[in-house]
Amino acid sequence: MQRxxxxxxxxxxxxxxxxxxxxxxLGSFIYKLENEYDRLTWPSVLDSxxxxxxxxxxxxxxxxxxxxxxxxxxxxxxxxxSPDRDEDLMRQTEGRVPVFSHEVVPDHLRTKPDPEVxxxxxxxxxxxxxxxxxxxxxxIQSLNKMCSNLLEKISKEERxxxxxxxxxxKQTFNxxxxxxxxxxxxxxxxxxxxxxxxxxGPGQPGQPxxxxxxxxxxxxQQVQMAGAPSQQQPMLSGVQMAQAGQPGKMPSGIxxxxxxxxxxxxxx
Amino acid sequence: MEAPPVxxxxxxxxxxxxxxxxxxxxxxxxxxxxxxxxxxxxxxxxEPETFLDHEMVFLLKGQQASPFVLRARxxxxxxxxxxxxxxxxxxxxxxxxxxxxxxxxxxxxTSENLTDFLMEMGFRMDHEFVAKGHLFRKGIMKIVVYKIxxxxxxxxxxxxxxxxxxxxxxxxxxxxxxxxxxSDDMRNFAEQLKPLVHLEKIDPKRLM
Numbered sequence: 147m148q149r150x151x152x153x154x155x156x157x158x159x160x161x162x163x164x165x166x167x168x169x170x171x172l173g174s175f176i177y178k179l180e181n182e183y184d185r186l187t188w189p190s191v192l193d194s195x196x197x198x199x200x201x202x203x204x205x206x207x208x209x210x211x212x213x214x215x216x217x218x219x220x221x222x223x224x225x226x227x228s229p230d231r232d233e234d235l236m237r238q239t240e241g242r243v244p245v246f247s248h249e250v251v252p253d254h255l256r257t258k259p260d261p262e263v264x265x266x267x268x269x270x271x272x273x274x275x276x277x278x279x280x281x282x283x284x285x286i287q288s289l290n291k292m293c294s295n296l297l298e299k300i301s302k303e304e305r306x307x308x309x310x311x312x313x314x315x316k317q318t319f320n321x322x323x324x325x326x327x328x329x330x331x332x333x334x335x336x337x338x339x340x341x342x343x344x345x346x347g348p349g350q351p352g353q354p355x356x357x358x359x360x361x362x363x364x365x366x367q368q369v370q371m372a373g374a375p376s377q378q379q380p381m382l383s384g385v386q387m388a389q390a391g392q393p394g395k396m397p398s399g400i401x402x403x404x405x406x407x408x409x410x411x412x413x414x
Numbered sequence: 415m416e417a418p419p420v421x422x423x424x425x426x427x428x429x430x431x432x433x434x435x436x437x438x439x440x441x442x443x444x445x446x447x448x449x450x451x452x453x454x455x456x457x458x459x460x461e462p463e464t465f466l467d468h469e470m471v472f473l474l475k476g477q478q479a480s481p482f483v484l485r486a487r488x489x490x491x492x493x494x495x496x497x498x499x500x501x502x503x504x505x506x507x508x509x510x511x512x513x514x515x516x517x518x519x520x521x522x523x524t525s526e527n528l529t530d531f532l533m534e535m536g537f538r539m540d541h542e543f544v545a546k547g548h549l550f551r552k553g554i555m556k557i558v559v560y561k562i563x564x565x566x567x568x569x570x571x572x573x574x575x576x577x578x579x580x581x582x583x584x585x586x587x588x589x590x591x592x593x594x595x596x597s598d599d600m601r602n603f604a605e606q607l608k609p610l611v612h613l614e615k616i617d618p619k620r621l622m
Contacts, residue, residue, distance in 0.1 A: 318445035318610045323580035325621050328438050330562050330577055332618035334471060334541030337564050337577070 150215060157214035164205045171197050224251050434502065434519035435587045435596050437604055437613040440580040441559070449583070449610050450548060453557060456606055457550040465560070466491040467545045468571050470529065472537035484537065486528050490544070490571060496523040507617055514597040515615040519588055544574050547581060554596075555603060558584045583611050 175194040178186065208214065229247045236244050243250055258264065274282065329335035441449050454462065468488050473481040485502065489495040503518030524531075529539075547560025561581050563574035585604060587596050604613035 317442065318448070319439060319441050319612060320580055321440075321612075323442070323578045324438065324440035324582075324612075324616070326578050327440050327562060327580060327582040328616045328618060329621040330543065331582065333622065334543075335621070337541040337543050337562075 153213055154215055154220075157208070157211070160208050160214075161205075164201065164208055168198070168201045168205065171201060222255055224255065227251060431591045432519050432521070432588050433516050433591045435514040435516055435589065435600060436505075436615070437514050437585040437600055438616050439583045439604075439607075439611040439613040441583055441611045442580050445610060446559070446581055449559065449581075449607070452607065452610060453548075453550045453559070456603070457552040457557060460551065463549040464491075465489065465545070465547065465549055468542065469545060470542040471540045472532050473540045474535070474537045483540075484532065486524075486532065488526075488528075497526060497528045498522075499524050499528060505617065507619075512594060512597050513601040513615065514585075514587075515617070516597075518591075521588070542568070543577070544571055552603065553599075554587050554589065555600060556586050556588075558582075558586070560584075583607075583613065585613050 171194070175198065178190070178194065209217075224246070227246060227248050229245060231244050232246055235246055243254070259267070277285070326336065330337050450462070466489070468490050470486045472484045472486060474484075475481045483502070485500045487498040487500070499522045501518075501520040505515045505517040506512075507515075542565055544563040544565060545560045546563065547558060550557040550559075559581050562577040564577050565571060566573040566575060585600055587600060589596050600613075607613060
């Protein structure tokens, strides 16, 4: 008997604290809704709901706890009803119930639900009984399956959108640009205005006194300046030597010019 | 005229057998700031260094089909800095385990009459460009983020236009031949710059 009483007291205390927390969070939520409704954001409302649901969960857990006796078996009977103000009661109920009279008691000590609610509950139980145990089980399973599918889809979407959402927004590099820049640094693609690509021969109109004719062959073309001033000769001598050794390799159109120059490499 | 692949040869000494390990990528102009911030956080703590360089590439056409390429670079914003002459060999491709582009590299500082000297030797200027950007270091790794400007009037470095709307990002290490673990370190660093920039080894021959 003692043990049961102790258990009852303990569980009542736990229940009381849980209910007090729930009341507080409900009160703050209502305050938020009433006073800050123009600044309220959906995540904040969700937070409040989450808090409430968490607290309801703990309340349920406390009630289901093995140490709590079945409250159903306890009965509360009012012993004395008086229309006078009761200070103790006021203190305990934080000023909400000043008088323990016959008006207050039916509301506070009620155990039966409202008539409409009772009607609905009866309706639901008859419906549930009508379906039958197997069908009910099947319905439960399909509901569970659909819920898990939905959860999976949502979590997948969330994961994908996190990485995918960043990519189109923040394109930080362009592979085509990478290739263009590397080609420019490696062999000058796109850097010279007077040449389509870097693979053809050099063209240097800016070179002093050279006046070369552009072609695919090379700077050996400068040999055409046979009548040029002599200071060019030392510069081209190396080139001419190589060329004198292999006249057959020159393109035919320039052969005549080159022959006249290479005959006398060091004469004016 | 091209040196044979140096990684096969024993390392006999000094400065000639240096290899450049390279990873390249690019970043669009609007994302440059975030890249700079990230690099400032990742790299060695130093004052952010900007540079403005004018690079000229010289070719010497010999009897062989492939010309000999030398790169001359001068600083346009630092007076008194020496000119920089660089030879880069053909990249050694084919090794899938190597994560970076590897090529033989010879770097020399020269005086200001470099272009005259090269002309006298028979080199002809192939192309030139202006590079403007930022330089970061992390240990032996050098990270350069720069924009390439095309020179409209040859010889006149004031009339330039940007080549593209992106900055080129290069991660490079110059190390003696044979140290391939360097490319692993480079790859780890490159991972930290994703997804802003994708640094990878790009074969220039593919882009010809």
